[in-house]
Amino acid sequence: MKNNLQNNKTFEKKIDWQSIKKELREKLGNDIFESWVKKIELVDEFHNYILFSVSTRFIRDWIVSRYLDQILQTIKRYKKDLVRIEFIIKNNNDLEDSHANKSTQNSDETNKDNVSFIKDSYLQYNRIDPNKNFENFITGESNKLAFEASKKVSKDIAHYNPLYLYGGVGMGKTHLLNAIGLELKEKNKAMFISAERFMYQFVKSIKSNEMVKFKEYFRNTDILLIDDIQFMNGKEAMQEEFFHTFNALLDKNSQIIISADRPPNKLSRIQERIKSRFSGGLVVDIQNPDYELRYKIIKSKTEELKLSYSNQVVISEEIQKFLSTEIKTSIRELVGALNRIVSFTRIYNKVPNLSEVKIVLKDLLNLSENKVDIDTIQTIVCKFYKISKNEMLSPRRSRYLVRPRQTAIYLAKMLTSKSLPEIGRTFSNRDHTTVIHSVKTIERLRKEDSELNINIDSLKNKILYNKENEV
Secondary structure, eight states, X not given: OHHHHHHHBOSSOOOOHHHHHHHHHHHHOHHHHHHTXXXXXXXXXXXXXXXXXXSOHHHHHHHHHHTXXXXXXXXXXXXXXXXXXXXXXXXXXXXXXXHHTSOHHHHHHHHHHHHHHHHHHHHTTOOOOTTSOSTTOOOOTTTHHHHHHHHHHHHSTTSSSSEEEEESTTSSHHHXXXXXXXXXXXXXXXXXXXXXXXXXXXXXXXXTTOHHHHHHHHHTOSEEEEEOGGGGTTOXXXXXXXXXXXXXXXXXXXXXXXXESSOGGGOTTOOHHHHHHHHTSEEEEEOOOOHHXXXXXXXXXXXXXXXXXXXXXXXXXHHHHHHHHHOOSOHHHHHHHHHHHHHHHHHHTSOOOHHHHHHHTHHHHHHHHHTOOHXXXXXXXXXXXXXXXXXXXXXXXXXXXXXHHHHHHHHHHHHSOOOHHHHHHXXXXXXXXXXHHXXXXXXXXXXXXXXXXXXXXXXXXXXXXXXXXXX
16 A cells, blocks of 8 residues: 555655745634644645645644635645645554553553643632632622522522623622632532633643643533633634533533623624523623622721721721712722722821822722723823834834833723723734733833833823823
């Protein structure tokens, strides 16, 4: 058989695989190329077909089912006689022979090691926090339904499946997911992971040829809690895997709980069939907290602080009511405002009066009325650094452009409620990982560079107090 193949092939390769790969990168896009096409290696070329190799069956099946036609048509421009493309699994025979020679006992030990390895890899991201439970979740009209639904699935698994919680930033979605995980993890295998971390583990498993272990781990859990599902947008390969994982869990009556910043039908660049599955369970909206809920939270947190600091922290009733009235955007900002006042009290060893509180919280108090938008931030930052907006949004990475761009992204994250992907799209469709990198870079530099720190505070004031949009 081997001799027949040898006779049929042309000894001089007629195609330049590297050039074809460059063309496929442009045709399919960088994400698909890096995830799949880059892994294909040219093994041999015959008269009317080409033999490629990939490292796993999963990669082969994925490429064949989705991209084979485009690859075939592209190569035919260079090799008109091409009829078909075939794939082999690299070192497959060696692996099978090696596996066949192992005893059953050794195989069992290997499997245990593999499961243990993958389990440990994911468990370090299984971020269930014992401090976020149902007992310390404060309820009001805006979040009561979400709270009751979460309690229900904690006692009656798969009663609402999936349970889909959505709401703005800092509304308590993660707290509820965490509380569900705490209730169920004692008697069930529970997995709590963010969509971003799920994506990271998916890509990592592909690169390390561990997709079988990835599938086994996520599809064998009893409770799957996924936070911020909106970050799965646009990642077609991961969405495909998530869809099959989702169905496998539903088939075995595992409980799925999902959180997002918007309802299923508003998710952008998510497959319709996935949105349909989300809508098939119980979808609950966590609305903005009303005054009564905000006041209950302030009272509760104030009591906690008194216990923590041995009654050294005193927040007057007037200030508590003021915070409850003025800080409306999110619960997280409300608690953050209270922490600022506590820091003021401990640093200056005095209880601030209402005027001093307004100064300490001036950015939070003016944020909603000034209606900060990213376009304004970009315009003010560009004027400050004396560059054009076109330069800021360009792909260029010159030093004099990078720092202003990172600063604008940082301020957009700090001063608006936009999600990371939304911010990235306003900066010429940059990926959300670029936004994260920019924010972390500026946060680090603010601790090291006093001049940058002053500049950012100055920019923040110009943005917040720019009521007539004078730039």
